[in-house]
Amino acid sequence: MLVRDHSASVLWCEGNDTLAFINGLSTNLVDGPCTTVVLTPQAKIVDVVDVICLPNGVALVGSAANRASLLSHLSQRMLGRDVSLRDVSALNQVLLCNVQPEPEPGVTVHKSFFGWMRIAPLAKSLEPNWEDDDWNEHRVMAMLPYHGHEITGRHHPLACGLESLVHEQKGCYTGQELMARMRSRGRQGHRLVRLAGQPEGATTIGRTHSLAIERDS
Amino acid sequence: MDCGTCESASPVVVNAPKEVDVSLTMTTKAVEMLSDAFGDDRSHALLVGVLSGGCSGYMYDLQIVESTETPCQELDIDGFKVLVPRASSHLLDGIEIDYVDRLMGGGFKINNPNASASCGCGESFS
Structure with missing residues (x-):
């Protein structure tokens, strides 16, 4: 099964404090790739994000509907820490599948809470086979x-x-x-x-x- | 995911709050305890900062430092050099540093008029 995640947003983070920063604001232990929940102080969900560690930065894959509130939540709390954010949602496609996909050049594979996640540039042809x-x-x-x-x-x-x-x-x-x-x-x-x-x-x-x-x- | 492509995307504009000139006070007990910690050597400084996280969203960060690379406002409070990071000045203006002397939960405490709520242990606020 492969389904396109129409609702995904992808933020690209760089900086030495990125993982510690996300760890302090979310429910899961963020010391590597994982899925974690960013909460308000009242424990309401801001977004559920997949943290994907790549050699030159960290991708945060969350929901497009929550992107503005997540960006606002994160940017208010940076406070001079070594973290920078770029919104790269428009450059990438996100698909979910229920079995581990074979490695493929240009496609990042991540084990998410929601299933196996594949992230690729828009130019890459990835055809969903599920509605x-x-x-x-x-x-x-x-x-x-x-x-x-x-x-x-x-x-x-x-x-x-x-x-x-x-x-x-x-x-x-x-x-x-x-x-x-x-x-x-x-x-x-x-x-x-x-x-x-x-x-x-x-x-x-x-x-x-x-x-x-x-x-x- | 093509990170080469990602790097061409514009950075998200972070609307950093405006820096304010911090005023800060310390209680007699806090001054007394800091005097014990510093001794006669006043070459070091007390860094009063804020980190994101903690139960309520922001956590206080108190350190005695020789110097810091973080851009700071420098204050002289009761003969102590106090450094406040510029990035968190809006959260620390008007605070009072106190010292609570008790077996459990004792230590330096910050009374912050900017905080609308704080967690049970008092180390974080929102």
């Missing part, structure tokens, strides 16, 4: 949240199925106090569920099942 509906069906069956559906600024990571991206021992990051409190008390307010059929309020509708975010009982 968006196939991708949604795959996500419903795998309970895989995604940008604009389950992942929105209204929720915190535990409520929308991003638990595995919240590192428990990395130390302080923005939003950490609330995340730690929810985990220690075993109460997170909402959770991602898969329901049969196409219930009202579903965040992703599949052929036989749907994803939704429900209030904890």
Whole structure:
């Protein structure tokens, strides 16, 4: 399966402080390639970004819908650190697949929370073989949240199925106090569920099942 | 991904907040504790900075330094050389450096009129 990620934004970061900078602002331990969640101090999602380390810099692949708020969030917090940002979304295409692709010249492959990610310049021919509906069906069956559906600024990571991206021992990051409190008390307010059929309020509708975010009982 | 192409993209313009002339005060207890730390040698400086991160978004960074390459405002507070990085001056104007003497959670504390919230341990603010 190969599907084009229409909603991706790609930021190119350079500077010695890049990984430490992203680590201090997001939920996962960012000491190399990973997927991590950038949070507000109130633990709401600014964006879920894939951190891809390349020899001369770091690519941050997130959601195009969140690009402006992510850029604003990051740029307010640079405070003289050795980090620079370029928006290279218009120069690259991002595709997701569910099996590890073969290496290919000019194509960066990254193991993302969302699947195997392929990033290539626009001139590179990468033909998707899945439609968006196939991708949604795959996500419903795998309970895989995604940008604009389950992942929105209204929720915190535990409520929308991003638990595995919240590192428990990395130390302080923005939003950490609330995340730690929810985990220690075993109460997170909402959770991602898969329901049969196409219930009202579903965040992703599949052929036989749907994803939704429900209030904890 | 073609990073050669990426490098041709324009850098994102960072709207850095305007630098302000920082005023800063220290409590008697903080001066006393700094005197203990510095001794008679006043060639070093107290660097009062802000880093991104921490539970609430920004973290205080206090260091005793001989010098720094970071562009700073230099202040003389009660005979101590205090350095405030220009990039974080807008977050530190008007702060009071205090010292809290207790077994748990004690140490230097910063009272910041620019902070709308701070985390439980007091090391970060937003």
